Amino acid sequence: NAGVMQNPRHLVRRRGQEARLRCSPMKGHSHVYWYRQLPEEGLKFMVYLQKENIIDESGMPKERFSAEFPKEGPSILRIQQVVRGDSAAYFCASSELQGADTEAFFGQGTRLTVV
Amino acid sequence: AQSVTQPDIHITVSEGASLELRCNYSYGATPYLFWYVQSPGQGLQLLLKYFSGDTLVQGIKGFEAEFKRSQSSFNLRKPSVHWSDAAEYFCAVGAYNQGGKLIFGQGTELSVKP
Numbered sequence: 001n002a003g004v005m006q007n008p009r010h011l012v013r014r015r016g017q018e019a020r021l022r023c024s025p026m027k028g029h030s031h032v033y034w035y036r037q038l039p040e041e042g043l044k045f046m047v048y049l050q051k052e053n054i055i056d057e058s059g060m061p062k063e064r065f066s067a068e069f070p071k072e073g074p075s076i077l078r079i080q081q082v083v084r085g086d087s088a089a090y091f092c093a094s095s096e097l098q099g100a101d102t103e104a105f106f107g108q109g110t111r112l113t114v115v
Numbered sequence: 116a117q118s119v120t121q122p123d124i125h126i127t128v129s130e131g132a133s134l135e136l137r138c139n140y141s142y143g144a145t146p147y148l149f150w151y152v153q154s155p156g157q158g159l160q161l162l163l164k165y166f167s168g169d170t171l172v173q174g175i176k177g178f179e180a181e182f183k184r185s186q187s188s189f190n191l192r193k194p195s196v197h198w199s200d201a202a203e204y205f206c207a208v209g210a211y212n213q214g215g216k217l218i219f220g221q222g223t224e225l226s227v228k229p
Contacts, residue, residue, distance in 0.1 A: 004158075031215060033215045033216060035219075040221075041221055041222075042119075042121075042205055042219035042220050042221040042222050043159075043205065043207075043217075043219040044219070045216050045217065045218070048215070048216050056216060091158060091159065093215050094215070095215045102215075103161055103164065104215030104217070105161075106151075106158040106159040106160075107158050108156075108157055108158040109157075109158050111156075
């Protein structure tokens with residue numbers, strides 16, 4: 001059973017371009033969470049999705065950021081018109097159930113660099 | 116406000132010495148508590164978790180943590196540190212109805228001296 005798969009591992013974008021980050025949850029997991037880790041900081045929650053639904057997007061910046069988890073395929077975090085401040089590591093986690101007593105498994109992250 | 120504080124940004128210990136990493140939390144609901152480890156360039160690996168029951172929990176790699184409700188703390192300990200334990204350690208808190216939505220501390224970087 002493969003773990004949470006994120007790709008690409010590293011992504012370089014010029015200011016103003018779009019960044020697409022992909023996350024394939026563990027098999028059987030229907031809950032996906034995205035986190036952002038800025039340099040020298042801990043992880044900050046961005047969004048929680050189930051298949052075809054956004055459950056909690058309280059941590060998402062109000063502009064340029066969007067996320068989806070379609071019925072088929074990976075979850076996508078999209079950042080439009082990237083700026084230098086978007087440079088960070090973006091982690092995806094997945095869980096089988098909703099309750100916090102179920103472990104969330106993390107991917108290895110996508111490290112976005114905006115030049 | 117809900118928060119997790121790891122007071123020590125960087126700790127250095129000698130190999131074989133004991134280790135304690137501090138974690139304090141502020142959380143309105145009954146907390147679910149976690150410790151994760153992150154090696155450079157890698158994702159997060161769960162070391163241990165506390166949901167209920169015995170307040171001393173055992174984890175992987177010889178780590179343990181003790182939940183102290185009166186002190187709002189969940190400190191991580193290891194009796195004898197190995198060089199391979201050098202990494203960044205994150206404490207996190209969640210709630211039952213929040214699923215995998217966790218609040219993380221800022222992390223403690225552990226260095227191990229030979």
